[in-house]
Amino acid sequence: MTEVLGVAALIGSGLTAGVLFAVALSVLPALFAMETGTYVYAHRLLGRNWDPTMPVIVLSSTLADGVLAVAVTGTARPLFAAGAVLLLGVSGVSHLCNVPINRRVKAITDPAVLPPDWEDPRPLWRRYHYLRTALALLALTVNAAALNAM
Incomplete structure (x- = not known):
């Protein structure tokens, strides 16, 4: 049973690291290249x-x-x-940092008309995203080593 759980932890941390890496590599640069209204919509x-x-x-x-x-x-x-601590860190950064920014962006009803106090959240969101991506990559590495050590 521990082998199955070990493989599950490895696959889960691999999926997490892969998704976050893909967002950092491709999605973030695309979002930064967009005009603000288009960014909000995307x-x-x-x-x-x-x-x-x-x-x-x-x-x-x-x-x-x-x-x-x-x-x-x-x-x-x-x-x-x-691995557990690192993945908990990924979750913490996501829920405490990225998700509140996501909610603020999603609350904009018309991307063509931004509130007067609008501050572009992309730089801050990117910093948090890079942090959770690094944590996820470390979790994947640690989980691979742990599975190998079993």
Whole structure:
């Protein structure tokens, strides 16, 4: 059973890292190249299918890592614990930093008419996204090492 959970944690952290890396590599530069109104419209379209898919993947992988951190012994134990902490960090950055920005952007009813106090959220969103991408890549690396150490 621990092997199955280990593979699940690896696949989940790999999916998480891959999706976040793809967004950093391709989606973010495209969003930065857009005029503000077009960006708001595109941002609203892009976010439609991430929830609840990505939170389920990240939190399921975190849970698998947490269970493995208790269930296994030896070198793999602290590695799975680190994987859980790193994925929890991905979730925390997402929910506490990126999601509130997403909600502000989605609250704009007409992308052609921005509120007078509008501040472009793209630079801040990108910083948070890079942080969670780095955490996800580290989680993938740690989970691969942990699975190898089992």
